Amino acid sequence: MPRTMNIHSHVAKMREFLQRERRMPLYGELLPLFGYRSRNAVFGALRKLEEHGFITKNRYGRIRATPLLSGCIRRLGSVQAGFPSPAEEELADTLSLDEMLIRRPDATFILTVQGDSMTGAGIMPGDMILVEKGGTPVSRDIVVAQVDDEWTLKYYIKDKNGVRLDAANPRYPSIRPRRSLNIGGIVKAVIRKYA
Amino acid sequence: MSFLNPQSWPRAILHFDGDAFFTSVEQAVHPTLKGRPVVTGKERGIIACASYEAKALGISRGLALHEARRQCPQLVVLPSDYETYSLYSKRMFHIARRYTPMVEEYSIDEGFADLTGLRRVFHASYEEIARRIQSEIQAELDITVSIGLSLSKSLAKLASKYRKPKGFTAIQGGAAIGEFLRQIPLEKVWGFGPNTVGLLTKHGLATAADFIGRPEAWAERLLGKVGRELWGELRGESLYPVSTEEKPPSCTISKCKTFTAVSSDPEFIWAKLVRNVESALIKARRHHLMAGGAAVMLRRADYRQSGLETRLSRATSASHEILPVVRLLFQELMETGAAYRSTMVILCRLVPETSLQYELFEDPVRAHRLETLNLAVDAINSRYGKHTLSLATGLFLGHHGKTDRDDQPIRKTRLLPGETARQRLKTPRLFLPV
Numbered sequence: 001m002p003r004t005m006n007i008h009s010h011v012a013k014m015r016e017f018l019q020r021e022r023r024m025p026l027y028g029e030l031l032p033l034f035g036y037r038s039r040n041a042v043f044g045a046l047r048k049l050e051e052h053g054f055i056t057k058n059r060y061g062r063i064r065a066t067p068l069l070s071g072c073i074r075r076l077g078s079v080q081a082g083f084p085s086p087a088e089e090e091l092a093d094t095l096s097l098d099e100m101l102i103r104r105p106d107a108t109f110i111l112t113v114q115g116d117s118m119t120g121a122g123i124m125p126g127d128m129i130l131v132e133k134g135g136t137p138v139s140r141d142i143v144v145a146q147v148d149d150e151w152t153l154k155y156y157i158k159d160k161n162g163v164r165l166d167a168a169n170p171r172y173p174s175i176r177p178r179r180s181l182n183i184g185g186i187v188k189a190v191i192r193k194y195a
Numbered sequence: 196m197s198f199l200n201p202q203s204w205p206r207a208i209l210h211f212d213g214d215a216f217f218t219s220v221e222q223a224v225h226p227t228l229k230g231r232p233v234v235t236g237k238e239r240g241i242i243a244c245a246s247y248e249a250k251a252l253g254i255s256r257g258l259a260l261h262e263a264r265r266q267c268p269q270l271v272v273l274p275s276d277y278e279t280y281s282l283y284s285k286r287m288f289h290i291a292r293r294y295t296p297m298v299e300e301y302s303i304d305e306g307f308a309d310l311t312g313l314r315r316v317f318h319a320s321y322e323e324i325a326r327r328i329q330s331e332i333q334a335e336l337d338i339t340v341s342i343g344l345s346l347s348k349s350l351a352k353l354a355s356k357y358r359k360p361k362g363f364t365a366i367q368g369g370a371a372i373g374e375f376l377r378q379i380p381l382e383k384v385w386g387f388g389p390n391t392v393g394l395l396t397k398h399g400l401a402t403a404a405d406f407i408g409r410p411e412a413w414a415e416r417l418l419g420k421v422g423r424e425l426w427g428e429l430r431g432e433s434l435y436p437v438s439t440e441e442k443p444p445s446c447t448i449s450k451c452k453t454f455t456a457v458s459s460d461p462e463f464i465w466a467k468l469v470r471n472v473e474s475a476l477i478k479a480r481r482h483h484l485m486a487g488g489a490a491v492m493l494r495r496a497d498y499r500q501s502g503l504e505t506r507l508s509r510a511t512s513a514s515h516e517i518l519p520v521v522r523l524l525f526q527e528l529m530e531t532g533a534a535y536r537s538t539m540v541i542l543c544r545l546v547p548e549t550s551l552q553y554e555l556f557e558d559p560v561r562a563h564r565l566e567t568l569n570l571a572v573d574a575i576n577s578r579y580g581k582h583t584l585s586l587a588t589g590l591f592l593g594h595h596g597k598t599d600r601d602d603q604p605i606r607k608t609r610l611l612p613g614e615t616a617r618q619r620l621k622t623p624r625l626f627l628p629v
Contacts, residue, residue: 106335110625111626
């Protein structure tokens with residue numbers, strides 16, 4: 001059976017590397033990436049990728065990603081008439097929605113809100129909130145907290161008498177923990193999806 | 196020899212081990228369950244994991260659920276939610292990787308990390324780095340791990356098991372190792388099975404310290420290369436490296452279903468096995484894989500199990516091609532009159548769909564037709580529900596009422612907007628009445 005190369009899997013692996021490291025892999029790094037044992041095989045694969053326009057080589061022989069490979073995280077655009085395309089340049093530093101909403105991916109959880117204690121802060125029943133664990137809240141943070149064994153969603157307020165939890169709904173009074181206060185996490189974002 | 200210097204760490208190997216991992220994750224996800232006796236494994240009828248509160252009431256892993264409920268009526272019984280456990284597992288390893296790239300994902304709830312040489316980078320001792328990993332896992336994931344820190348993987352693993360839960364045990368230096376190993380019975384040593392322990396006991400050994408007290412050549416003569424390596428590892432010489440290589444993803448696909456009640460009806464047991472084969476093949480086709488081998492396991496009412504494995508002449512993902520082979524294995528294994536409780540099929544030697552190679556005297560047209568047929572079946576089932584269209588052996592399955600075994604984790608029953616039965620958010624969910 002003739003050996004065939006799955007160019008799409010190679011492209012996918014390069015993209016993954018590019019996204020993770022924000023640079024192109026070195027030849028030595030391509031060996032484990034493609035699962036090859038010989039550098040010659042890597043050269044063969046790179047020649048194919050170059051033929052298909054996924055990469056180019058610069059004058060030092062280093063490989064460069066073309067927009068075809070880099071997709072969304074491309075840097076400056078191709079130089080036309082001496083200037084990079086302004087649109088491309090503007091997009092050079094962009095965040096994904098994930099990166100914008102989630103600062104610490106390992107410590108962030110999602111919680112569906114049931115109650116109406118924070119409607120004044122725009123958190124409606126059925127909304128999803130992103131909760132970050134492991135941080136220390138400051139005044140006016142919205143927290144998920146266990147107050148005297150009861151779980152609630154409230155504003156965390158520090159005043160001269162200690163810690164107080166305020167609702168954003170006049171129907172709920174402020175509460176002061178009597179026995180215990182356990183912060184389950186700090187609310188970092190609210191997501192509501194329509195239809 | 197560095198071994199004798201009490202201050203030196205020729206290697207600093209960390210082993211971290213999730214405390215009652217599955218139930219701890221459930222308690223983190225459902226904080227209202229903290230402090231209550233929780234077990235998982237509802238869908239299997241056997242306890243897969245018991246929380247420390249449940250353990251305190253005498254409930255342990257492997258106990259039958261009805262027995263556990265009888266012993267402890269207030270027990271909270273949950274179906275296993277492996278998706279959430281895997282998300283927590285990945286995060287646990289991520290946290291360890293903040294400190295060192297050399298992290299080995301040994302299993303879903305335990306791993307090794309090589310901390311050697313990190314003291315200067317973090318301006319901290321190995322103990323402090325290990326404690327930071329432990330406290331970050333607790334602060335960010337709300338689960339606890341027990342930590343073992345020592346000079347080799349074998350010692351670190353023994354150390355993390357030594358104090359639990361939320362334990363921290365660091366062992367380093369000849370005297371400390373000797374003192375520690377005097378408390379470790381042979382069967383606790385990683386790599387000593389019941390046979391090895393039996394052999395060593397015959398030679399008058401009782402603890403791991405007795406083992407390393409013998410000469411190296413003796414260990415090698417008795418237990419071969421592995422014996423010599425373990426002897427070195429237990430004396431603090433790191434011989435097993437922390438392997439960062441990811442385990443190859445899904446090298447096999449297995450499907451195992453326990454019956455609602457034990458059965459000795461061959462037609463029923465065969466129908467169960469066929470259903471497992473169908474489910475496994477659906478999964479294989481979804482991932483564009485074909486099986487080059489298959490194994491069948493039958494488990495009896497008394498939990499004894501037997502299995503057979505075979506290679507297929509050509510890789511396939513068509514049920515009509517695999518079932519005749521599976522049928523042979525089944526007939527070989529099935530004992531008439533014996534009662535069984537579960538069947539399992541394992542598809543192995545998986546290859547991508549594209550690398551198909553026909554045999555010399557084969558009819559590629561038939562194979563192609565079967566492929567088309569299966570694609571059509573998958574298309575119908577994806578529209579009308581899994582197993583709507585299935586092999587007629589399924590008629591022998593009978594209909595049973597809804598039982599514990601049909602219970603799904605809450606993550607799969609209460610989907611978020613945009614989630615589907617097959618794809619859910621990669622972020623773990625918390626369930627709190629707020």
